[in-house]
Amino acid sequence: MNRTGTRVMLVFGDPIAHSLSPLMQNAALQKAGVNAVYGACRVPKEQIGAAVAAVRLLNVWGVNLTVPLKEVVCPFLDELDPAAQLIGAVNTIVNRDGHLVGYNTDVYGVRRTLDLDLGFDPAGKRVMILGAGGASRAAIVALCQAGAASLGIANRTVARAETLIAEFAPAFPKTAFHACSLSSLDLGNGLKKADLLINATSVGLKGDRFVDFPWPALPDHAPVLDIVYSTEETSFVAAAKRHGHMATGGLGMLAAQGEKAFELWTGIAPQEWLMRSCLNAAQGKPTLLPMEGNLLAGMIGS
Ligand code: NAP
Numbered sequence: 001m002n003r004t005g006t007r008v009m010l011v012f013g014d015p016i017a018h019s020l021s022p023l024m025q026n027a028a029l030q031k032a033g034v035n036a037v038y039g040a041c042r043v044p045k046e047q048i049g050a051a052v053a054a055v056r057l058l059n060v061w062g063v064n065l066t067v068p069l070k071e072v073v074c075p076f077l078d079e080l081d082p083a084a085q086l087i088g089a090v091n092t093i094v095n096r097d098g099h100l101v102g103y104n105t106d107v108y109g110v111r112r113t114l115d116l117d118l119g120f121d122p123a124g125k126r127v128m129i130l131g132a133g134g135a136s137r138a139a140i141v142a143l144c145q146a147g148a149a150s151l152g153i154a155n156r157t158v159a160r161a162e163t164l165i166a167e168f169a170p171a172f173p174k175t176a177f178h179a180c181s182l183s184s185l186d187l188g189n190g191l192k193k194a195d196l197l198i199n200a201t202s203v204g205l206k207g208d209r210f211v212d213f214p215w216p217a218l219p220d221h222a223p224v225l226d227i228v229y230s231t232e233e234t235s236f237v238a239a240a241k242r243h244g245h246m247a248t249g250g251l252g253m254l255a256a257q258g259e260k261a262f263e264l265w266t267g268i269a270p271q272e273w274l275m276r277s278c279l280n281a282a283q284g285k286p287t288l289l290p291m292e293g294n295l296l297a298g299m300i301g302s
Helices: 021-032 045-057 082-087 106-118 134-145 158-171 184-191 235-242 251-266 274-282 290-301
Strands: 007-013 036-042 062-065 092-096 099-103 126-130 150-154 176-180 196-199 224-226
Touching: 007 021, 007 045, 021 036, 021 251, 021 274, 045 092, 045 099, 062 251, 082 099, 082 106, 082 134, 092 251, 099 251, 106 134, 106 224, 106 251, 126 134, 126 184, 134 150, 134 158, 150 158, 150 184, 158 176, 176 184, 224 235, 251 274
Parallel strands: 007 036, 007 062, 126 150, 126 196, 150 176, 196 224
Antiparallel strands: 062 092, 092 099
């Protein structure tokens, strides 16, 4: 049991080599003077129970979860906070003396990136979300909690969008929901009145892109959030900008969900902008924290 000395935090996923979480979390731990390290482990979906047992055995302080583990981990935890319960997915585990509590900080991540990167307040607005998986569920909760007037859920498998709506509509009676397909005709109709467009599918993750996307239907004033993140500009963000929209990728959300997780584990807020600066540095952009240059360069190079 590691009850003294350096504490351990981990991110589990499959694949995991691409994860930027160790970069930003280790920078924040170091800056805050917390005696802990953050590592990454590949955990295949069918091994999640064994991985959670190892968290208990080794007294791991905290864990992040990414694709494809956010939903399957739930039955192995002792408690879910209300947002994680509603979404049915956990991206952060806090180990409180062997009692494992699951949280979903992606909801905070969505709200924060809409505010900081797009200056968008969802209250009373109409939003089109592409996708009906875990990221879409977090976006739905974030937007409904912030008072969105209507949400369109467009998904390749329309039945999955309809199931999602049947599940969330009773919890958020003030928001109107509708489902549609990703065909250009259906989506074009849905986009006509949208004030915001969010891509919460995994399209773009592997360099793929939407074909025949009906960009001209989206009103000029509507900004675009691509939840998919990459150190390069995603194809969706590039296309949105080409069509004249303000657009941002998923790195702002990644930093914000990480900040909230850090706070849940350590009880302290990480230095403002530090995680974003790490991700900017990974993209080759200015870090916003020039004094941290050597620290970040060392971590990115390691
Ligand atoms: P998920 O639960 O597996 O859902 C994937 C969604 O993408 C489904 O709606 C699926 O549609 C759709 N999809 C997959 N391939 C498609 C294709 N070729 N054409 C059209 N639709 C397709 O995944 P998730 O957890 O929601 O994650 C989605 C993305 O968000 C991932 O890239 C993930 O890395 C990213 N993400 C980013 C952050 C962040 O902090 N920025 C946080 C969470 C997730 P079907 O239902 O028809 O299969």
